[in-house]
Amino acid sequence: MILDEKLEFADATSVAASAGTALIGDVIDLGSTSNYPGTGEPLYLVIQTDTEIITAGAAGTIQFFLASDAQAAIATDGSATVHLSSASLVTDDAAANSAALNAGGTILMAALPMGTYERYLGILATIGTTTVTAGKINAFLTKDVARWIATADGI
Secondary structure, eight states: OOOGGGGEEEEEEEBBOEEEEOOOOOOOOOEEEEEOTTTOOEEEEEEEEEEEEEEESSSSEEEEEEESSSSSOOOSSOOOOOEEEEOOOEESSSTTTOOOTTTOOEEEEOOOOOOOSSSSSEEEEEEEESOEEEEEEEEEEESSTTTTOOOTTTO
């Protein structure tokens, strides 16, 4: 299964930020329709750790959400519509991190729920307690997680 760049939210995109909620990477414009984006076929969200996500000195948490909103700058104040969420994962150094936050880890792999979506779809990250000092994610939609294969950009 080959999907184009338009179904990608993040490609080695940094999640380093202080405590709070932030929009990560790109958004997908679903157009004027607010129907399920898979047009009758299942779609899956995959969020993977590209570069280990860590904090400096104090443990914290990070949680990711697939959200939609009427504006491309998806609201980070809790007013966006949340469709999926990851577990709240512990951030620290490599030894104390949740395994999913180590390089190559899978943070979330789940089917998009049927229902109504607002026009713009994107990834939000909520960081709790302390600043995330380093880390990058890949996040994208795919039709078949079992056959998904990473390829170099431009192929």
